Amino acid sequence: MTTLSRVRRRLLTVGPASRPRSLAFISSGMIAVQRGCLCMGIARSSNSVTLVDVAREAGVSLKTASRVLNREVSVSSSTLEKVQRAMAHLGYRPNELARGLKARKSATIGMVVKNLADPFAFNAVKAVQEVARVNGYIVILASSGWDPDVERSEVESLIRHQIEGLIISPVGSPKSNFLDIIPPDFHVVTLDQPMRKASFDSVMIDNRRSVRNAVQHLLEHGYERILALSTRPWLHTSVERIAGYRDAMRKAGLESRIALVEHESSITREWLDEVVLKQHKADAVITMNWVCTIAALRGLKHNDKRLRKDVAFVSFDDFDLADMIHPTVSAVRQPTEEFGYEAARLLIQRLKGTGPKTQQSIVLPTRFIARESCGCKPLNEDDARSPAKRVGLIAKRQ
Amino acid sequence: MTTLSRVRRRLLTVGPASRPRSLAFISSGMIAVQRGCLCMGIARSSNSVTLVDVAREAGVSLKTASRVLNREVSVSSSTLEKVQRAMAHLGYRPNELARGLKARKSATIGMVVKNLADPFAFNAVKAVQEVARVNGYIVILASSGWDPDVERSEVESLIRHQIEGLIISPVGSPKSNFLDIIPPDFHVVTLDQPMRKASFDSVMIDNRRSVRNAVQHLLEHGYERILALSTRPWLHTSVERIAGYRDAMRKAGLESRIALVEHESSITREWLDEVVLKQHKADAVITMNWVCTIAALRGLKHNDKRLRKDVAFVSFDDFDLADMIHPTVSAVRQPTEEFGYEAARLLIQRLKGTGPKTQQSIVLPTRFIARESCGCKPLNEDDARSPAKRVGLIAKRQ
DNA sequence: CTGAAAGCGCTAACAG
DNA sequence: CTGTTAGCGCTTTCAG
Numbered sequence: 168m169t170t171l172s173r174v175r176r177r178l179l180t181v182g183p184a185s186r187p188r189s190l191a192f193i194s195s196g197m198i199a200v201q202r203g204c205l206c207m208g209i210a211r212s213s214n215s216v217t218l219v220d221v222a223r224e225a226g227v228s229l230k231t232a233s234r235v236l237n238r239e240v241s242v243s244s245s246t247l248e249k250v251q252r253a254m255a256h257l258g259y260r261p262n263e264l265a266r267g268l269k270a271r272k273s274a275t276i277g278m279v280v281k282n283l284a285d286p287f288a289f290n291a292v293k294a295v296q297e298v299a300r301v302n303g304y305i306v307i308l309a310s311s312g313w314d315p316d317v318e319r320s321e322v323e324s325l326i327r328h329q330i331e332g333l334i335i336s337p338v339g340s341p342k343s344n345f346l347d348i349i350p351p352d353f354h355v356v357t358l359d360q361p362m363r364k365a366s367f368d369s370v371m372i373d374n375r376r377s378v379r380n381a382v383q384h385l386l387e388h389g390y391e392r393i394l395a396l397s398t399r400p401w402l403h404t405s406v407e408r409i410a411g412y413r414d415a416m417r418k419a420g421l422e423s424r425i426a427l428v429e430h431e432s433s434i435t436r437e438w439l440d441e442v443v444l445k446q447h448k449a450d451a452v453i454t455m456n457w458v459c460t461i462a463a464l465r466g467l468k469h470n471d472k473r474l475r476k477d478v479a480f481v482s483f484d485d486f487d488l489a490d491m492i493h494p495t496v497s498a499v500r501q502p503t504e505e506f507g508y509e510a511a512r513l514l515i516q517r518l519k520g521t522g523p524k525t526q527q528s529i530v531l532p533t534r535f536i537a538r539e540s541c542g543c544k545p546l547n548e549d550d551a552r553s554p555a556k557r558v559g560l561i562a563k564r565q
Numbered sequence: 566m567t568t569l570s571r572v573r574r575r576l577l578t579v580g581p582a583s584r585p586r587s588l589a590f591i592s593s594g595m596i597a598v599q600r601g602c603l604c605m606g607i608a609r610s611s612n613s614v615t616l617v618d619v620a621r622e623a624g625v626s627l628k629t630a631s632r633v634l635n636r637e638v639s640v641s642s643s644t645l646e647k648v649q650r651a652m653a654h655l656g657y658r659p660n661e662l663a664r665g666l667k668a669r670k671s672a673t674i675g676m677v678v679k680n681l682a683d684p685f686a687f688n689a690v691k692a693v694q695e696v697a698r699v700n701g702y703i704v705i706l707a708s709s710g711w712d713p714d715v716e717r718s719e720v721e722s723l724i725r726h727q728i729e730g731l732i733i734s735p736v737g738s739p740k741s742n743f744l745d746i747i748p749p750d751f752h753v754v755t756l757d758q759p760m761r762k763a764s765f766d767s768v769m770i771d772n773r774r775s776v777r778n779a780v781q782h783l784l785e786h787g788y789e790r791i792l793a794l795s796t797r798p799w800l801h802t803s804v805e806r807i808a809g810y811r812d813a814m815r816k817a818g819l820e821s822r823i824a825l826v827e828h829e830s831s832i833t834r835e836w837l838d839e840v841v842l843k844q845h846k847a848d849a850v851i852t853m854n855w856v857c858t859i860a861a862l863r864g865l866k867h868n869d870k871r872l873r874k875d876v877a878f879v880s881f882d883d884f885d886l887a888d889m890i891h892p893t894v895s896a897v898r899q900p901t902e903e904f905g906y907e908a909a910r911l912l913i914q915r916l917k918g919t920g921p922k923t924q925q926s927i928v929l930p931t932r933f934i935a936r937e938s939c940g941c942k943p944l945n946e947d948d949a950r951s952p953a954k955r956v957g958l959i960a961k962r963q
Numbered sequence: 964c965t966g967a968a969a970g971c972g973c974t975a976a977c978a979g
Numbered sequence: 980c981t982g983t984t985a986g987c988g989c990t991t992t993c994a995g
Contacts, residue, residue: 217987217989219988219989229990262989266988266989266990268987268989268990269991
């Protein structure tokens with residue numbers, strides 16, 4: 168019998184503090200079987216072995232048991248062993264919630280993303296979870312679904328659950344606002360987007376430069392009627408990326424052609440036909456994000472437009488199987504897992520009090536993956552492979 | 566001044582219990598400003614407004630404030646309003662951890678997946694999180710990375726954090742074992758795979774039948790040297806799927822051709838060339854899971870093998886852009902979001918005590934999406950679209 | 964090196 | 980309808 172029930176132990180080892188309470192306790196919904204070998208707790212059934220029980224079993228005080236639990240040094244090896252044996256024997260499981268209540272730490276970090284189905288999000292989440300685990304933290308995951316109200320209430324919920332820090336990829340809409348519910352010196356790391364009017368740590372890329380470089384690449388191939396395609400143009404990332412596009416076009420003395428839609432559902436075959444092909448007579452298209460890419464790719468295909476032959480194509484955001492589409496799709500690759508990795512590292516540094524006290528802004532490098540759709544012949548097969556090859560991999564560091 | 570600090574309130578309203586402790590408290594790292602309008606908590610800075618504070622501010626007892634917090638009915642509208650105003654004024658934030666300690670519920674469910682980068686996993690997680698949110702639960706996410714030991718320790722960690730229920734897609738390896746650390750009447754729902762020697766609720770598909778149907782489809786196209794390709798053949802899902810393959814082949818009086826590898830990294834171009842093409846002279850390939858598909862697709866492409874022309878192809882697991890590869894890839898589609906949705910529904914029903922008491926096993930339907938790689942002309946464009954179109958969508962029900 | 968006592972922020976039992 | 984009292988399971992002073 169490894170897991171003696173609470174009642175059993177209470178009955179058997181009344182101990183020094185057998186106050187009236189014991190009786191009241193027993194009468195309130197427990198069954199005590201006399202035979203002494205089988206006891207069932209009905210009320211608080213599962214796993215109610217507490218540190219008190221451990222201490223009693225080991226014949227030490229509660230505090231001593233607590234010391235063992237917390238690996239404090241000042242415990243003689245004999246008591247240490249006694250307590251550990253008691254823990255094992257009883258099948259003791261510390262209650263992290265109770266632990267956190269007094270100690271004011273929950274060993275929990277919160278993470279909020281916009282859409283888990285976006286490769287950016289799940290790769291980041293994956294890395295965050297991995298780093299958190301190694302450092303003894305768990306992560307509560309929430310998803311805003313691009314809704315500022317949901318975002319706000321999710322953050323609120325996380326705070327109520329006493330997260331020690333927050334990693335968030337903010338919706339970033341003008342209406343998005345949760346700064347007022349963040350406690351003053353709370354640790355927050357933003358991903359992908361910065362927060363207006365806030366000075367949180369952040370992990371981002373140089374959106375503007377990344378797009379500028381990509382557009383320059385298209386220009387070098389001789390395309391001139393390059394069209395930038397973006398959803399949610401009010402997003403900080405969109406704004407920056409479009410600025411990068413403009414930079415490159417302006418420098419080349421060419422007219423900017425920009426097609427913006429609020430939501431990817433607007434990017435239909437007909438719309439592409441009308442706007443991209445008829446209106447702008449684009450000879451190349453560069454998308455500003457993943458959903459855009461998927462929508463445009465699908466729409467163009469159904470238009471019987473062949474990538475590169477009729478219109479060159481560059482995607483912002485690389486994706487699985489970009490190297491399997493014909494022609495293979497050139498893309499700006501963000502280091503999605505690194506995002507999560509760095510964010511978690513920043514946050515945990517803060518929580519542990521190691522690392523710098525000043526605001527940290529990490530800017531991660533992107534890479535232009537030249538495949539065929541931009542007009543190139545891919546040179547390095549490894550580079551050209553889509554992110555799929557990294558499935559299951561997390562950069563191991565630290 | 567909406568957020569008065571704890572010290573301030575302690576100093577101003579000493580109340581009945583002004584024990585020596587108060588002094589010690591103040592001396593240990595707080596700054597009290599005399600002017601009476603500005604106070605800063607240094608020690609326990611953020612958000613330490615408690616229900617006691619609210620009660621005091623509202624001039625009611627702790628319990629009454631608690632009643633308001635819990636929306637209990639027996640509160641007069643005048644006190645209700647008083648308390649609510651006090652809460653708003655103080656910027657009160659309930660501590661869910663403390664709440665859970667006494668009430669023995671954490672409003673938290675745990676979820677463990679094998680690999681978050683797998684479309685199956687993130688779609689399921691997404692749905693679980695959504696359903697949990699709507700029902701007032703938060704979800705702690707963990708990932709086993711296919712490692713039984715990690716899986717076990719993650720489950721252990723979740724239990725320590727007092728999750729009320731667990732949704733897990735088990736590693737399912739022979740060494741995988743965490744049953745002994747699950748408390749007796751704990752609520753668990755398994756996803757994708759069942760647990761040996763356990764009678765948890767589960768959400769699965771009919772793997773055997775799904776594959777049998779797909780193979781039969783290939784047979785109807787006249788292929789005879791159909792090869793089944795699988796990783797991790799010891800997995801329950803793999804076993805079932807391979808059984809389905811055998812069923813169909815046997816029924817057709819054809820020889821089964823099965824190529825198994827432990828890990829997808831074995832599926833190289835050379836390996837495919839040797840095993841699939843030279844050794845088996847396969848005229849069709851059916852993969853048994855997503856990683857297999859990606860690896861095989863990539864390997865075949867680099868072999869200058871054209872899908873359908875040289876070898877037909879069916880993928881178990883549909884994927885984004887399956888309709889963008891040339892030829893488009895036929896696939897067995899699992900309802901990935903439904904998995905999560907149903908699992909969460911089952912679990913929350915259990916937690917709330919609604920719904921049946923007996924073990925529930927939900928078997929979700931799959932669909933064969935006939936595109937071109939199996940030899941078909943796709944009929945319905947909508948069906949043929951890859952799952953990408955569903956980005957951002959969650960089935961709203963209940 | 965060890966223990967007793969006092970809570971963390973909240974809910975629950977039981978009176979009024 | 981409201982308040983009092985006793986904890987949830989743990990950590991934390993502060994004494995030995």
